[in-house]
Amino acid sequence: MEQIRKFTLEFFRSLKADVKEDGDVLVVSNVPKSFEDLFGKISPYQLCFSGGVKDCEFVGKGSAVLAAMTKYLEGSGKATLLKIDFDTHSGHKNLSGGIDPEVEIFKRLDLKNCEIANLVKKNRNNFFSRFTFMTTFRYLNESEQIVNEVYVHDGKVVNGSLDGYFVTEGSGVGCRVSELNTKKDYEIAREKVKELLKGRTAELGEMLSRKVDVEIARIKEHYGNQMRELGGDLGGTLEKVKEVELKLRTAEDSEKEGLRARLERLRNSLVKIGDDDSHARVLKEQEFTIKDVIHKYSLNVDNKLVNTTVIYYPVYSFRLCLKESGVRCSVAGNRRFLEMSYDPLTRSLGKIFCESCKKAISRLNLCSAGHISCDECLDHCSECGKVFCANCLKRSCSVCAKVLCKNCTTMCLGCGKYVCRNHMRKDCVTGDERCVNCLRVCLRCHGMAQERYFGEARDGSKVCSKCLGKENLSQRLKFSRD
Ligand SMILES: [Zn+2]
Ligand SMILES: [Zn+2]
Ligand SMILES: [Zn+2]
Ligand SMILES: [Zn+2]
Ligand SMILES: [Zn+2]
Ligand SMILES: [Zn+2]
Structure with a gap:
């Protein structure tokens, strides 16, 4: 026990x-x-x-x-599979299913001239991984442990925490952790851990290197003395011998033994002078001792992956059908299908973009042709008054320059330009539709016809061929009466 x-x-x-x-x-x-x-x-x-x-x-x-x-x-x-259940909040069950698509949509998007006619919530699973590392620092006789947990989502390290989420043992996801590819995430997590350990590693490293520097200095001094005693410095050694001999003469009895031993060493070293072998031996010994000390003061960092957890959670896809405000469902108004993804973990809703200027929008307008538009790109057709997006209002009347929708423009077959209904007229001679630029007013009948159907009347004025024909006919009748 x-x-x-x-x-x-x-x-x-x-x-x-x-x-x-x-x-x-x-x-x-x-x-x-x-x-x-x-x-x-x-x-x-x-x-x-x-x-x-x-x-x-x-x-x-x-x-x-x-x-x-x-x-x-x-x-x-090592490998755990967990599921975050957003539909069940820790403790109390939410029967309506935790996440209400309309609430989430209206929090972020303002539907200006349209409303949701129909909405379907679907979901698929999204994954992220959590890696737990236990790091052990070993140095001298100490050992120190640090536990780090790193969350990786979508190839990035995230500030993860499962606090406040309802987590259940994963099952029914149809795969085991080993089958999920966590290798890439692991590499990312490992780099992160290295980064997290940098501070402590540097601290310990510095402390140890200060200690090792002191040790090495001490070793060098010790072997330096040996080297000096070994020689090279013949004059110096002789000097020392003389010095010790002198001391010995006046020394107390108690000191004599030490001095004698020292004298002995010095004399021996005199013999060794010029002995390269002993030189090399001392150097080698110094090298070994230093290596030993460096080893003794080294920092050993051991990183162990203790646990990998794959956490999966549903990502919703809201499929909605938008319709013009105020129009009953049974009436065929303009409609638009839209799909938005909602990640309950990051609480982010897929962005909606204006189909004209491509900017992300928070206020959605539905163009009369069913396009999604921002406020700036939305305008009215000067003819029918309906709202349209910039893409639908690219045409204008070549006569009056009014901005027009597709339905309100006609192409003149004479000049190939677009005109509004008001500036499109019937050629009174042929019955063809032509723009007013392609027609000329007949001063006699006040009708309009293309230039080529004009001729000179008897009084010299230019009139349309219809009026010309009438004039000729009455002329002939007059002749025949005469
Ligand atoms: Zn726009
Ligand atoms: Zn129009
Ligand atoms: Zn449009
Ligand atoms: Zn016009
Ligand atoms: Zn024309
Ligand atoms: Zn005429």
Whole structure:
């Protein structure tokens, strides 16, 4: 029992959870999500080590907590599949289905001259991953552990937290974690962890390198002395021999032994002078000692992936049919089908763009031809008065320059230009429709006809061939009467 208690204590401490000992009970809070999800319960936990304590989770052979801890450490709980249920909010069930498409749409979009005739909510699954890394820094006799949880969504690290979401054990999604491709997300998460560890790594690195510098300086001094004693410096050594001999003469008895030993060493080193071998040996020894010290003061960083959790949640697709405001459904007005995606996690609704200027809009106008338009791109047809988008109002009358919709323009077959209804007339000679620019007024009948149907009347005025024909006819009749 004591062993299990110790193990539990160490386990939660290494997870950087808050552990409090309250008599026989261990109160653990602030536990990493990856453990909570694996265990299936949200912290704080009240743990006890002998059965039958009220409101406590028993930890012992065969208990769920112990199993979860072992599983976590082994990494066999490495892959978890979780589902976020937006339709069920933690605690209270929302029968209407959690997310109301109309509410979400109207929060972001103002329907100006149209309304929703019909709306269907569909959903598909979207995924994101959470990686839990346990990093152990080892240096000198210390070891320090840090747990990091990184969320990756759509190829990017996100500030994730499942707090406040209703999470259920994933099932029915039709695939296992191993089948989902988390490799790319993992690479991204690993880079993020490196970044997160940078600060602590640098701190420890600096502390160790300061220590190692001191050690190396000490080693160099030590071997430097040896080298000096070894020689190269014959004069210096002789000097020292003389110095020690002098001291020995006047020294107290107690010092004599030390001085004699020193003298011995100096004399020996005199013999060794010029001995390259011993030189090289000292250098080599110094090199080894330095290497040893560097190794001893090195920082060992061990990153272990403890858990991968794939979290899936529904992304909605709202399929809606817009219709002109005030028009009854049975009446065939202009309609428009629209599909918007809604991500309940990021609470973002797919953007709607003006089909004329392509800008994203928050106020939607429906053009009479069913196009989506922003306020700026919407205008009236000067003829019929209906609202149209800029794309539908590209034509204008070549005579009066009025802006017109497609329905209100006619192309003149004489000049090929568009004109309004008012400036399109009937040729009084042929009955063809022509624009007023292609016609000329006959001063006799006040009708209009194309230039080529004009001729000179008897009084010299230009008249249409109809009037000309009448004149000729009456002339002939007059002749025949005469
Ligand atoms: Zn526009
Ligand atoms: Zn019109
Ligand atoms: Zn339009
Ligand atoms: Zn006109
Ligand atoms: Zn014309
Ligand atoms: Zn005429």
